[in-house]
Amino acid sequence: MIDRLKKAPFIMVTAFSYFIIYFPIFVIVLLSVNASPSGQTFTEFSFVWYKEIFLNERLLTAIFNTLLVAVISTAVATVVGTLTAIGINSLTKTYRIRFMILNNVPVINPDIVTGLSLMLVFSLLPISFGMPTMLLAHIFFSIPFVVLTVLPKLKELDPNLMDAALDLGCNYFEGVVKVIIPSIKTAIIAGALIAFTMSIDDFVISYFTTGNGFQNVSIWIYSRLGRRTFSPAVYAYNTLVVFLTIGVLGYINVNNIIRVKRRSEK
Amino acid sequence: MDKVLVELKNIKKSYDDTEVIHNLSLYIKENEFLTLLGPSGCGKTTLLRIIGGFETHDDGQVIFDGQDMKDTPAYQREINTVFQNYALFPHLNVFDNVAFGLRIKKLDKDTIDTKVKNALRLVKLEGYEQRPVSKMSGGQQQRVAIARAIVNEPKLLLLDEPLGSLDLKLRQDMQYELKEMQESLGISFIFVTHDQEEALTMSDTVVVMKDGVIQQIGRPEDIYNEPKNRFTASFIGESNIVEGVMKEDYLVHFEGLDFTCVDKGFAKNEPIDIVIRPEDIVLAAPADDRINGVVDDIIFKGVHYEIIVLVNGREYIIHSTDPVNVGDEVSLNFDPDEIHVMKRTDEASS
Known part of the structure; x- marks a missing residue:
């Protein structure tokens, strides 16, 4: 009883923190089903803004752009990041630590610095701003995250794994493809998911590296805020993203629980 | 083959x-x-x-x-x-x-x-x-x-x-x-x-x-x-390694006594190391022409007893199926072919 009393303040703080964290999400979900276009009053329940997503051509284009950049940058960053991690892992310890520091600087660097510096570099190159520059920027900032996710898994592997592959007749390249990469599959998928999320999420770097009217969702929203052309369809889109995230998380967790159960049954 | x-x-x-x-x-x-x-x-x-x-x-x-x-x-x-x-x-x-x-x-x-x-x-x-x-x-x-x-x-x-x-x-x-x-x-x-x-x-x-x-x-x-040196002798199995001098062919001197042995080909009075395996030593009553010591410890090892005998402050390990009592005065007995003579290597006992 006394124990429970002692715990009470902490439990209350916890409850309050999560209330604060989830309250804005609740608000956006609420506004997405509000028939009134103003964010001030709730008039009546309606799915009209969800329909609007598919009718508002500009928003649709922005969603398409976001996904296009995310898919391509994730694919490229995952491949490059995985190979980079394998490369770093094969170095001696001193060099491995140096490369890890190099890898972590862009991760910690504020987005505004990354965005601005990429913008400067791109302006020196003979390419026009728009989809290619934004894509390049997304690939750039995603790679270190993939490296960061894959490298610990590589370190966990039996150090003789590559030698075992060579021993059984693989050349170095076959060893990487047939043994190392399949052994770190889960970490590669995790890295890809993080890269994808980072890309969908990004506003600051995208804002600095786009041009010629190429807009992803975050830039589109920013450009509409407080204007008459702003549409609550944005709320609906964001609500969908929230539910998609919950869905993916739920799927992964349920899958894990099933796997753990199966393992213990055996 | x-x-x-x-x-x-x-x-x-x-x-x-x-x-x-x-x-x-x-x-x-x-x-x-x-x-x-x-x-x-x-x-x-x-x-x-x-x-x-x-x-x-x-x-x-x-x-x-x-x-x-x-x-x-x-x-x-x-x-x-x-x-x-x-x-x-x-x-x-x-x-x-x-x-x-x-x-x-x-x-x-x-x-x-x-x-x-x-x-x-x-x-x-x-x-x-x-x-x-x-x-x-x-x-x-x-x-x-x-x-x-x-x-x-x-x-x-x-x-x-x-x-x-x-x-x-x-x-x-x-x-x-x-x-x-x-x-x-x-x-x-x-x-x-x-x-x-x-x-x-x-x-x-x-x-x-x-x-x-x-x-x-x-x-x-x-x-x-037939370990060739102190390292091999101590790394392979348990052994007693003692410093000695090869007086002449087939005659070795250690622990203040002369023993006939089966080794030859060393220089006269060359310092050497001697190995005697614990299972090659037999304990008997003290005698003047033998190495004499006192039983310091006895440990039951299953197949045999491991007996530690102190001789002039040096520990000898003996494996025997016959138990003795701590404090007993004993002599160490071994045959000439159980004394194995090795060239002295520079390293300290390891």
Whole structure:
């Protein structure tokens, strides 16, 4: 009883923190089903803004752009990041630590610095701003995250794994493809998911590296805020993203629980 | 049995500035079970990795089946390896692990099936084909590793401390099984271990190494009975090592007494080291022409008692099936051929 009393303040703080964290999400979900276009009053329940997503051509284009950049940058960053991690892992310890520091600087660097510096570099190159520059920027900032996710898994592997592959007749390249990469599959998928999320999420770097009217969702929203052309369809889109995230998380967790159960049954 | 399969000539290897293998030469015959024995850091694993092609040597030659292996990468050598901690492929099941090498060689499916089945039968793992390797016990994983290597029918199998992580009982069983397997397969084994008992049990030839230098090569009996120096004597089995002087051929002086022995060929009054194995000493009543001492401790070891006798402040270990009492005055008795004389090496007792 006394124990429970002692715990009470902490439990209350916890409850309050999560209330604060989830309250804005609740608000956006609420506004997405509000028939009134103003964010001030709730008039009546309606799915009209969800329909609007598919009718508002500009928003649709922005969603398409976001996904296009995310898919391509994730694919490229995952491949490059995985190979980079394998490369770093094969170095001696001193060099491995140096490369890890190099890898972590862009991760910690504020987005505004990354965005601005990429913008400067791109302006020196003979390419026009728009989809290619934004894509390049997304690939750039995603790679270190993939490296960061894959490298610990590589370190966990039996150090003789590559030698075992060579021993059984693989050349170095076959060893990487047939043994190392399949052994770190889960970490590669995790890295890809993080890269994808980072890309969908990004506003600051995208804002600095786009041009010629190429807009992803975050830039589109920013450009509409407080204007008459702003549409609550944005709320609906964001609500969908929230539910998609919950869905993916739920799927992964349920899958894990099933796997753990199966393992213990055996 | 007599054809030389691998010949190492003047192998040298350094990491940074530390030389780990000093000008080492060695040969392995066909169908021989050779063990590289030594404490950790003696260069035995490095030597194995040089033979396997996972490590390059700085100088010297590795000649395998008559050919210099200098430009032959690991994946082209007819050698397979059982790695320390096995290095099984975690994403594959037992069958796919064993079939891996055969699939790289692009053999047809039926041949692979038959060969994998045979290999798994040999290591007594039939019926485990579909099991993920992560669900196997240490002993089973080790068998998978052996099957994965021998299924390729190498001329030489390298084993890097493969029994290290198994418990005692399993380790002893596997020692016999490995020896049997080597005899039935008719291929050469190079086995790396720091466990002297393992080395003596399984090998045709034992190579004792220390600091990248071979201390002694010989049959297990020779290594045990005729150690060449203090290091080998103390590393292989328990032993009493005493400093002495070789007065003349067949006459050795230690603990203030002269003893006849069977060794000769030393300089007159050359300082030497003497080894007497604990099981070669018999305790009796004190006598004037014997080494006399007092029983300091007695420990029951199952098969025998381990008795510590103090002689002038020096401890002698004696293995005997007859118990004595602590504090008893005794004499140490041994035959001339049980005194083994070795050249003095510079190192302090280790």
